[in-house]
Amino acid sequence: DTGVSQNPRHKITKRGQNVTFRCDPISEHNRLYWYRQTLGQGPEFLTYFQNEAQLEKSRLLSDRFSAERPKGSFSTLEIQRTEQGDSAMYLCASSLADRGTHYGYTFGSGTRLTVV
Amino acid sequence: DQQVKQNSPSLSVQEGRISILNCDYTNSMFDYFLWYKKYPAEGPTFLISISSIKDKNEDGRFTVFLNKSAKHLSLHIVPSQPGDSAVYFCAASEANFGNEKLTFGTGTRLTIIP
Numbered sequence: 395d396t397g398v399s400q401n402p403r404h405k406i407t408k409r410g411q412n413v414t415f416r417c418d419p420i421s422e423h424n425r426l427y428w429y430r431q432t433l434g435q436g437p438e439f440l441t442y443f444q445n446e447a448q449l450e451k452s453r454l455l456s457d458r459f460s461a462e463r464p465k466g467s468f469s470t471l472e473i474q475r476t477e478q479g480d481s482a483m484y485l486c487a488s489s490l491a492d493r494g495t496h497y498g499y500t501f502g503s504g505t506r507l508t509v510v
Numbered sequence: 511d512q513q514v515k516q517n518s519p520s521l522s523v524q525e526g527r528i529s530i531l532n533c534d535y536t537n538s539m540f541d542y543f544l545w546y547k548k549y550p551a552e553g554p555t556f557l558i559s560i561s562s563i564k565d566k567n568e569d570g571r572f573t574v575f576l577n578k579s580a581k582h583l584s585l586h587i588v589p590s591q592p593g594d595s596a597v598y599f600c601a602a603s604e605a606n607f608g609n610e611k612l613t614f615g616t617g618t619r620l621t622i623i624p
Contacts, residue, residue, distance in 0.1 A: 398553070425610065436514075436599050436614030437554065450611065485553055496605060498544055498556025499612070 396420055398502035400486050406508045407476055414472045415505045419488030426469050427499060428461055429485040430454065437485055443469060444491060476509045483507075513537045514602050516615035524623050529587040531618050533600030536581065540602040544612065545574060545585045548597045557598075558585070587620075595622045 399418040407413050419426045424445050429437035440459070441451045445466035455461075458476075463469040473480055483506050487499035515534045523529045533543075541562040546554035560567040560574045560583070567574050573586045587594055600615040 427610075434616065436601070436616050437612075438614070439611040442610055452611075487553070496542055496559060496561075498546070498559060501546075501553030501555070503551065503553050 398486055398488050398500050400484075400502035400505050402505055403503065404506045404508075406510060409478060409509055410475055412472065412474045413476060413507060414470055415484055415486075415507075417469045417471070417486030417502060419468070419486070420500055421467075423488035423490055423500070424466070425489045425491050426463055427487040427489075428469070428471055429487065429501075431483040431485060431504070432481075440471075473507075476507075478509045481507055481509045511536075512616070513540075514600055514613050514615040516598075516600055516618050518618050519616070520619040520621070522621045522623055523590050525592060526589045529585075529590045529594065529620055529622070531585040531587075531598050531600075531620065533583045533585075533615055534581055535583075535602055537602070537604075537613070538581075539604045540613075542603045542605040543574070543576060543583050544601045544603075545572075546599040546601060546614075547594075548599065548617070554599055590620075590622045592622050592624055595620060 401416045427442040428440040431437045441461050443463040458474045461471045483504040485504045487501040489499045513536050544559040545557040548554045558569050558572050560576050576583045597617045597619050599617045601612040
């Protein structure tokens with residue numbers, strides 16, 4: 395399978411706990427993006443990487459959120475001290491540099507986080 | 511501030527007819543526009559894009575029209591098929607300014623009636 399893979403698909407956690415999501419992009423793609431989608435809204439940009447370098451972070455990404463892409467391959471998104479407002483679908487996408495905004499990213503199926 | 515707006519949350523169209531989905535934007539710096547389709551429990555899938563230097567782009571049954579002066583774009587699907595039932599998102603970027611971020615609208619749920 396050459397698509398974007400995200401794990402887990404679903405995560406239910408208690409408020410205050412830490413959670414970590416993983417994204418495996420298409421192997422030849424050097425750009426990797428994280429977006430968040432809440433009910434009734436479109437995806438909102440969180441951050442993106444080119445290889446291992448994190449090039450941009452949204453103001454939506456508070457200090458409780460951290461993303462890494464240590465070897466320029468897979469990426470993790472960690473949320474510390476989760477709050478109910480963090481409940482959302484977290485989407486990962488990948489693309490070749492300079493092509494994502496012209497020809498579209500490839501999105502994964504997402505990780506749905508529910509904070510109770 | 512919603513920079514990309516899809517004012518119709520839902521749309522129902524008879525199979526075989528034309529589906530027209532609309533999108534408005536406010537940011538004059540946007541220079542690339544994309545449409546994505548999303549089925550339940552899946553991530554969005556890229557459909558078609560258009561550069562701001564064009565006013566039309568066609569790919570099979572899908573055509574996107576861009577009216578820069580009105581800051582408006584639309585997606586036409588002809589003929590509509592049951593498999594087109596999905597949520598459609600309009601997205602925009604400042605690609606030529608080196609901004610890789612996509613700004614999405616809130617989506618329109620299209621239902622094709624057999």
